[in-house]
Amino acid sequence: xxxxxxxxxxxxxxxxxxxxxxxxxxxxxxxxxxxxxxxxxxxxxxxxxxxxxxxxxxxxxxxxxxxxxxxxxxxxxxxxxxxxxxxxxxxxxxxxxxxxxxxxxxxxxxxx
Amino acid sequence: xxxxxxxxxxxxxxxxxxxxxxxxxxxxxxxxxxxxxxxxxxxxxxxxxxxxxxxxxxxxxxxxxxxxxxxxxxxxxxxxxxxxxxxxxxxxxxxxxxxxxxxxxxxxxxxxxxxxxxxxxxxxxxxxxxxxxxxxxxxxxxxxxxxxxxxxxxxxxxxxxxxxxxxxxxxxxxxxxxxxxxxxxxxxxxxxxxxxxxxxxxxxxxxxxxxxxxxxxxxxxxxxxxxxxxxxxxxxxxxxxxxxxxxxxxxxxxxxxxxxxxxxxxxxxxxxxxxxxxxxxxxxxxxxxxxxxxxxxxxxxxxxxxxxxxxxxxxxxxxxxxxxxxxxxxxxxxxxxxxxxxxxxxxxxxxxxxxxxxxxxxxxxxxxxxxxxxxxxxxxxxxxxxxxxxxxxxxxxxxxxxxxxxxxxxxxxxxxxxxxxxxxxxxxxxxxxxxxxxxxxxxxxxxxxxxxxxxxxxxxxxxxxxxxxxxxxxxxx
Numbered sequence: 001x002x003x004x005x006x007x008x009x010x011x012x013x014x015x016x017x018x019x020x021x022x023x024x025x026x027x028x029x030x031x032x033x034x035x036x037x038x039x040x041x042x043x044x045x046x047x048x049x050x051x052x053x054x055x056x057x058x059x060x061x062x063x064x065x066x067x068x069x070x071x072x073x074x075x076x077x078x079x080x081x082x083x084x085x086x087x088x089x090x091x092x093x094x095x096x097x098x099x100x101x102x103x104x105x106x107x108x109x110x111x112x
Numbered sequence: 113x114x115x116x117x118x119x120x121x122x123x124x125x126x127x128x129x130x131x132x133x134x135x136x137x138x139x140x141x142x143x144x145x146x147x148x149x150x151x152x153x154x155x156x157x158x159x160x161x162x163x164x165x166x167x168x169x170x171x172x173x174x175x176x177x178x179x180x181x182x183x184x185x186x187x188x189x190x191x192x193x194x195x196x197x198x199x200x201x202x203x204x205x206x207x208x209x210x211x212x213x214x215x216x217x218x219x220x221x222x223x224x225x226x227x228x229x230x231x232x233x234x235x236x237x238x239x240x241x242x243x244x245x246x247x248x249x250x251x252x253x254x255x256x257x258x259x260x261x262x263x264x265x266x267x268x269x270x271x272x273x274x275x276x277x278x279x280x281x282x283x284x285x286x287x288x289x290x291x292x293x294x295x296x297x298x299x300x301x302x303x304x305x306x307x308x309x310x311x312x313x314x315x316x317x318x319x320x321x322x323x324x325x326x327x328x329x330x331x332x333x334x335x336x337x338x339x340x341x342x343x344x345x346x347x348x349x350x351x352x353x354x355x356x357x358x359x360x361x362x363x364x365x366x367x368x369x370x371x372x373x374x375x376x377x378x379x380x381x382x383x384x385x386x387x388x389x390x391x392x393x394x395x396x397x398x399x400x401x402x403x404x405x406x407x408x409x410x411x412x413x414x415x416x417x418x419x420x421x422x423x424x425x426x427x428x429x430x431x432x433x434x435x436x437x438x439x440x441x442x443x444x445x446x447x448x449x450x451x452x453x454x455x456x457x458x459x460x461x462x463x464x465x466x467x468x469x470x471x472x473x474x475x476x477x478x479x480x481x482x483x484x485x486x487x488x489x490x491x492x493x494x495x496x497x498x499x500x501x502x503x504x505x506x507x508x509x510x511x512x513x514x515x516x517x518x519x520x521x522x523x524x525x526x527x528x529x530x531x532x533x534x535x536x537x538x539x540x541x542x543x544x545x546x547x548x549x550x551x552x553x554x555x556x557x558x559x560x561x562x563x564x565x566x567x568x569x570x571x572x573x574x575x576x577x578x579x580x581x582x583x584x585x586x587x588x589x
Contacts, residue, residue, distance in 0.1 A: 003476070007476070008472070010479075011472055011475050011476045011479060012472065014475050014479060015430060015434075015471050015472060015475040016434070016437075016452075016455040016456055016459055017456060017459055017460055017463075017468060017471065017472070018456040018457060018459075018460045019460065019468070020460075023465075023468065026465075027468075027469065027472055030469055030530055031469075031472060031473060031476065033530075033531055034422065034473060034530065034531060034534075035473075035476075037418075037419060037531055038419035038420075038422065038423055038486070038490075039419075040415070040416065040419055041416055041419050041420060041423075041489050041490065041493055042489075043416075044413070044416060044493060044496065046489065046492035046493060046496070049492040049493075049495050049496060050492070050495055051488055051491035051492050051494070051495065052491050052492075052494040052495040052498060053321060053491055054321050054351075055307040055308065055321065055498075055546070055547030055572075056308070056351065076347065087214055087215075091214045092214070092440075094212065094214060095210075095211055095212060095214075095440065095441035095442075096439065096440055096441060097438055097439075097441075097442070097443070097444035098444065104439050104440060106439055106451055106454065107448055107449070107450050107451050107453075107454050108450055108451065109451050
């Protein structure tokens with residue numbers, strides 16, 4: 001068993017989840033089963049293989065350039081006023097669970 | 113008007129030639145949905161007002177005798193992970209149960225600009241996470257070909273709606289097979305474009321380096337028309353490619369004789385059901401009969417695709433789904449004690465089991481001490497899997513294999529075993545990791561009367577060729 005109850009509690013904390021007792025027990029079982037399966041990746045030696053975070057890491061970029069210049073295809077000239085207007089204030093607040101009409105309202109941030 | 117086998121061209125011509133009006137056509141689809149969908153469950157929401165306004169606009173153009181756009185009056189549906197301004201969009205999740213987007217997804221907007229009538233929002237697995245549509249927080253979808261079976265997932269509603277003639281064509285999203293696998297289970301055409309071909313602006317993100325929007329249709333030609341409409345650079349998505357978009361439908365008739373078709377033994381190994389294998393082999397024979405050269409190729413890292421995929425996808429998902437904080441939109445739990453309690457309880461109540469599992473797995477794979485062993489390792493393997501395809505495509509024009517190892521399984525069959533469910537994606541996740549396009553087309557029917565799908569992979573940005581092969585196969589039927 002790689003993942004313990006303690007690990008699940010720690011990861012749930014990182015992920016801003018609470019999880020019930022029952023969910024935590026199930027999570028220990030499922031994560032262990034999935035991680036045992038993904039262990040097969042260790043059969044492959046990959047020390048000299050570069051990681052691929054994006055398809056554009058390998059395709060679409062301009063190899064003749066250096067650094068972030070290689071991704072120049074994805075950039076646009078700077079514009080002073082932005083690309084488009086922002087959402088109207090009431091529209092931006094329209095889906096919020098709680099507002100005072102001007103700001104999003106949340107419970108007290110500083111806790112004991 | 114008979115909605116069975118109604119294609120985009122037939123629907124458009126009927127409207128253009130005045131055999132029906134866009135409004136009447138939309139109304140007949142709504143009637144069909146109201147009578148047939150209760151037993152299938154493909155729609156989460158109908159957007160009648162918006163649809164009928166669009167239809168009326170098309171009808172007035174017809175009346176004035178003006179030139180009509182390519183999808184004029186064609187009734188379509190879109191997966192509920194694509195945001196629609198003023199029309200509730202849930203991503204199949206309770207956490208977005210009341211969400212009314214303030215903007216439109218680019219792909220949906222492009223369909224409407226082309227004259228399409230969007231009937232409503234289609235059911236799917238929560239946040240597109242699943243292979244059976246059973247993870248929808250609202251209701252499962254039943255496969256129209258056999259109501260005891262799943263339609264596949266995550267775009268189960270999009271596939272079922274086309275199969276049951278409740279839309280002429282639909283949009284879905286594909287992160288690990290979520291267009292191709294349900295297309296195969298429901299016996300329709302499903303196309304995952306090249307990563308970057310279609311803007312994802314307004315697609316509720318699951319795994320940003322793998323997500324694609326693409327069409328479901330009854331024919332290769334309809335898929336070609338849909339793709340052309342939605343494809344192309346969009347300043348709102350910096351990953352959308354600034355490349356010319358071919359007229360895919362016009363390219364279909366181009367000569368395909370002498371095409372080299374790769375077959376990888378890794379896609380015909382253990383776990384592939386004999387009937388599915390036989391159907392794919394028969395289809396390959398047919399292509400050979402059209403003058404295609406069948407060539408053996410090797411994709412040696414295929415068996416590592418599922419483990420690499422489930423690490424990359426969940427890591428990205430855990431990050432993307434961090435935005436659901438119950439502040440700006442989404443469900444907020446009642447009676448919370450402080451901010452941290454609000455985050456936790458809102459997310460606990462709002463997310464379903466599979467979504468929590470993936471957030472947990474992804475967070476674990478990214479956490480200090482495990483990042484190198486899991487996430488980084490998976491990214492390195494992703495490079496190997498991509499190189500497999502790049503090498504193979506030096507020898508062939510397309511690569512063909514099964515879409516799924518089995519036809520549609522039964523509702524409930526895999527819900528308690530996440531790993532078994534993940535393995536349903538074994539032949540599809542590779543295209544997402546490598547970023548190549550893939551299309552699933554129906555090629556047979558099993559003894560149990562279930563559709564079998566064949567998958568055609570193409571080179572980066574070469575959707576035109578896989579569509580041509582799909583079209584040539586269809587015509588040879």
